[in-house]
Amino acid sequence: MDDYSKALEFYEKALKIYEKALPPNHPLLATSYNNIGGVYNNMGDYPKALEFYEKSLKIREKALPSNHLDLATSYNNIVVVYNNMGDYSKALEFYGKSHKIYEKALPPNHPLLATSYNNIGLVYNNMGDYSKALEFYEKSLKIREKALPSNHPDLATSYNNIGSVYDKMGDYSKALDFYEKALKIYEKALPPNYPNLSISYGNIGQVYNNMGNYFKALSFLEEALAIQQKTLPPSHPHIKETIRRINNVKKV
Incomplete structure (x- = not known):
């Protein structure tokens, strides 16, 4: 519902219980830190988001096997924060770690693999390497079109991202085409605000x-x-x- 202060309040209550009841490297504690990091990221407080994502990652690296999907999720979340902060070399470094796990652990058309391609496209887009961004966004879209229903918000995200690249390349008619595809999905699939x-x-x-x-x-x-x-x-x-x-x- 995007009520971030309320979300934070309840996640922090959960965390207090986990910290008392669980050993310090328990995966549930990592999930709790990860959830709080996600709220701070949505609020635009990137240093706080990074702090909690790194706490989560530290536990997961100790507690989970090296190809576990939760570990890849942690790497991916950190990618998004570094990207938002403009530290693209760091974002690419963590992307590489997460993508290796996804390629080993998932079938080729899995939605998480699409998310991974999408994230790296986002980094290249922000770096101004638009041909690379388009390459990865299109890989993501290809999977999502096969794996998801036609009105899924993740599909709209792909259209939006591709529109963004065309916009920056100055191809405004193509940009508008993809942005409008995204908007049609959002208007059907999401609440009005x-x-x-x-x-x-x-x-x-x-x-x-x-x-x-x-x-x-x-x-x-x-x-x-x-x-x-x-x-x-x-x-x-x-x-x-x-x-x-x-x-x-x-x-x-």
Whole structure:
């Protein structure tokens, strides 16, 4: 439901019990740290997210076999945080660790493998290596189209990510095509104030801005901001970015 303060409150209650009742390297304790890290990541507090993800990873590396999927999940979560923080070399390092596990442990069309390809695409996208980003995003999409129902949000994530690359490459018609595919899924699959919807509106708004259609751009960006202000803390990076985009459109 994206009520992060409430989520944090209950995860911390759970953690207190686990810390008293379990040995220090118990996998449930790792899961608890991981959950808290996930909330901080969603809140945009990346140093805190990293702190809890690393606590989780430390336990899992001691308690689990080296090809266990929970270990790969920990590596992947750390990838996402480093990516959000802009430390792409670190993100790629942890991606390599997680992907090795997935390739050994999973069948070739497993959704987790798609997530792994998607994450590395995200890193390359942020590094500005768009051909590499597209390569990995398309690998992810190929699996998701086979493995998931046609209105699954993960499929929309793939469309959004591919749209993002085309947007940065200046191919705005292709970007709009993929962003609109994503939005159709989100509108069917998600509640009306879900953050992923705001990302989708924001992406489409930005493409219209790049195409010089400022009226349409403003309409979509304001839709995005309305959702973000209902669901995210006021200091969240997504809100700041959307306000920046709206101000840029209004200046034109």
